[in-house]
Amino acid sequence: MNQQALPVLITGIQGFVGGNLNRYLSQAEGYTITGTTRNPQPEKRHISGGTLLQSNRQILKSNTTFKAYIHLAGKVYDIEERSASEEYFTANFDLTKKYFKRFIEDEQAEKFIFLSTIHVLAENPDRELDEEYTPVPVTPYGESKLLAEEYLMKHCPPHKKVYILRPSMIHGPGNKGSLNMLYGLVRSGLPYPIGAVNNKRSFVSIENLCFVIKEILENDVEAGLYHVADDEPTHTHDLVRMIAESLGKKPRIWPVPLSLVKLTAKIGNRTPIPLNDHRLGKLTGDFIVSNRKVKRAIGKPLPVTSREGLQRTIDSFKQSP
Numbered sequence: 480m481n482q483q484a485l486p487v488l489i490t491g492i493q494g495f496v497g498g499n500l501n502r503y504l505s506q507a508e509g510y511t512i513t514g515t516t517r518n519p520q521p522e523k524r525h526i527s528g529g530t531l532l533q534s535n536r537q538i539l540k541s542n543t544t545f546k547a548y549i550h551l552a553g554k555v556y557d558i559e560e561r562s563a564s565e566e567y568f569t570a571n572f573d574l575t576k577k578y579f580k581r582f583i584e585d586e587q588a589e590k591f592i593f594l595s596t597i598h599v600l601a602e603n604p605d606r607e608l609d610e611e612y613t614p615v616p617v618t619p620y621g622e623s624k625l626l627a628e629e630y631l632m633k634h635c636p637p638h639k640k641v642y643i644l645r646p647s648m649i650h651g652p653g654n655k656g657s658l659n660m661l662y663g664l665v666r667s668g669l670p671y672p673i674g675a676v677n678n679k680r681s682f683v684s685i686e687n688l689c690f691v692i693k694e695i696l697e698n699d700v701e702a703g704l705y706h707v708a709d710d711e712p713t714h715t716h717d718l719v720r721m722i723a724e725s726l727g728k729k730p731r732i733w734p735v736p737l738s739l740v741k742l743t744a745k746i747g748n749r750t751p752i753p754l755n756d757h758r759l760g761k762l763t764g765d766f767i768v769s770n771r772k773v774k775r776a777i778g779k780p781l782p783v784t785s786r787e788g789l790q791r792t793i794d795s796f797k798q799s800p
Contacts, residue, residue: 484511485696486587488538488545490578491552492516492530495654496594496688500549501530503689504696513543515552539577544587547696550578551594556620564619571623572630579631583639590702591631592642592695597706597768599625599645603760608681609769610704628704640702642695644688647708647768650788651685652795657761658718660753662796665722665730673762674734679712680761681768684788687781694777701776708768709785715762718789725793737763 487504491497492514504510505528512530515538526532533541535552554570575593582591598621599614606612616622628643635641650658664671691707694700716732723730740759747755774780783791 484509485547486511486513486545487547487549487696488513488515489530489549489551490515490535490538490574491550492526492532494551495651496649496685497551498653499651499685500551500689500692501526501528503686504528504693505530507693513538513545517552535574535577539581544585546587547590547592548578548582548585548588549592549594549692550575552578553594553624554620556596556598556618567619567623568626571620572627575627576630579634583634583636588639590640590642590695591635592644592692593627593631595624595628595643595645596621597645597647597708599628602757603764604766607767607769608706610706610772632704635702642700642702643704644691645704645706645768646683646688647681647706647766649683649685649688650792652792652798654685654792657758658789658792659796660758661718662722662793664753665719665728666726668728668731670731670733671716671719672733672735673737673740673759674716674732675737675740676763677714677716678763678765679714680766681708681712682785682789683708684783684785684791686783686788690782691773691777694779698777705773705776706768706770707773708770709783709788710770710781711785712765712767713785713789721786721789722793725790725797 487510489497489512492501493516501512504512514530514532515535517535524532552574554567582588597608599616600608600612601615602617614625616625631641687709688707719732720730744754744756744759
């Protein structure tokens, strides 16, 4: 990097990825970071690391220049499906267009990094997910993210660079998601009932994701589409064993007949029990994401192994109330 600090805009900086990326880049030094939030702020103020926080409205109306735009803001998938479809398109497509327009009009801006999702491709893929896999999104979340991807690739001028990152399931300290639910199940002493299937899934630790973004910011990485995942997919049964070991418990993996589990999931589609068809799909189907292209592009290995990252996340759960 040059000696001069790199001015960077991070949208959605108060989310899980945004907060971690802000800390990661602040610790690396060499950056002047501005972050945005959807909540209107009456005054500019600073948050951790000296980052300037402003509202989307303030930034979109200002003429401040940045070298790089990292667009993380958006609406993630609502597993309970309470949100209307238009909410996803407003947050994930319309807001992306607004920030991309600002990026194009910013004469100093060079790189636009868009955080998409691997779920623009499929929910139950039939093979490893590489960048050649044809997208067939099945949720408004995936559809809205894919629409944003296509818009960016179509409208980017030749003198600027767009990077579309499709991460697999992101995890790390402070994250609330499927790993938390699995941890809660094991901690409660209840058995993991899907012993009849030992599927594999790709994860990406938040540190590896932040590392990839930092490499793109600092180096002449070829623009384009990249999948981001840890090097090795993880068997769900191994994950259950890791959690049990960290809790000092004996793993309890029961091979309940899959037909009975599927029936329970159908009931969970209409009741608040913690198993439904969507979650069952994640627990029974393989979901393997290739990271070969992004590793070739940055020319470096990822800093955290799959097991190391998962262990750090599991250990962090023990610190949570």
